[in-house]
Amino acid sequence: MTSDDVAAAALPDAITISGTRSTDHRPLVEYREIFAEYVAPFAAPGTRFYIGGASGVDSLTLLWLASETRAELVVVVPGVLSDQPADARRAVAVVRGRGRLGELVQLAHPAHPSAEAYHHRNRWMVDRSGFVIGFPRAGITEGGTWHTLHYAAEHRKPRLILPV
Template sequence: MPQAVTITGTRSTAHRAIVEYRAIFEEYVGPFALPGVRFHLGGASGIDSLALLWLADETEAELMVAVPAKVADQPADARDAIAAVRKSGRLAGLIELGGPLERAGYFARNRWMVDRSGFVIGFPRRGTNTSGTWYTLDYAANHDKPRLVLPV
């Protein structure tokens, strides 16, 4: 069982109902969300926020959020998810990397998370093969990290 897991995924999640994502997380993330396991999440809209909220509600796993610059620079829904998890006492840590709010900053954040994980779960948008999610999954593969890929 990995001690740390990175979750990465699409920001485009409106094509499914939240209840569907919660069922996917229950089935595929739940088996890894044991007490003592740390999850690294990117603190963005979409899968990052949905998974963060689900993990906080449904598991006892340790939750770490990393953002490329500052939380204040994240979209409102992502800031709200982080604030809710922080208020509930479930947020174990928040890393503000202070980088640029552009592709290079997001890629640096994703590398930071993968470098601290033993396993990566990716939720790319179905039908895409170039995105930050795929970049992160490829980075993990190039570092011999096991991956679970679940197109949504």
């Protein structure tokens, strides 16, 4: 076994991305740099990324992964895609148009839209992942991203937390 074999064996085959919807406080180029430094090392061909179909980090990472990697992309929404914000629907449409959307999962949660429905979506993604990358808003210590990260910790899933 070579060092390349060890590195490949250590990479998770499925990763959940969770992050703040509030991203206007940074220029887009900074997000691209952050993703290139911290997400790219995990984005080997064949790696599946579960990404919530929301505004903010969800849409930004979806677009970045589609253009910069060959990873498999799965968008998961708590209700149906048509209920998501316009910018999130556009991001999914762009990725789908490029032939990069591996799967769209519409959970059709009966309480959507609600925090309960979003938490359900995030748990669904974490349950199918071996690793979680979280981008909470810097200075904020609660909310959906933190709920997802705590859920991952409770299930002994490794996490990478990158406040933005």
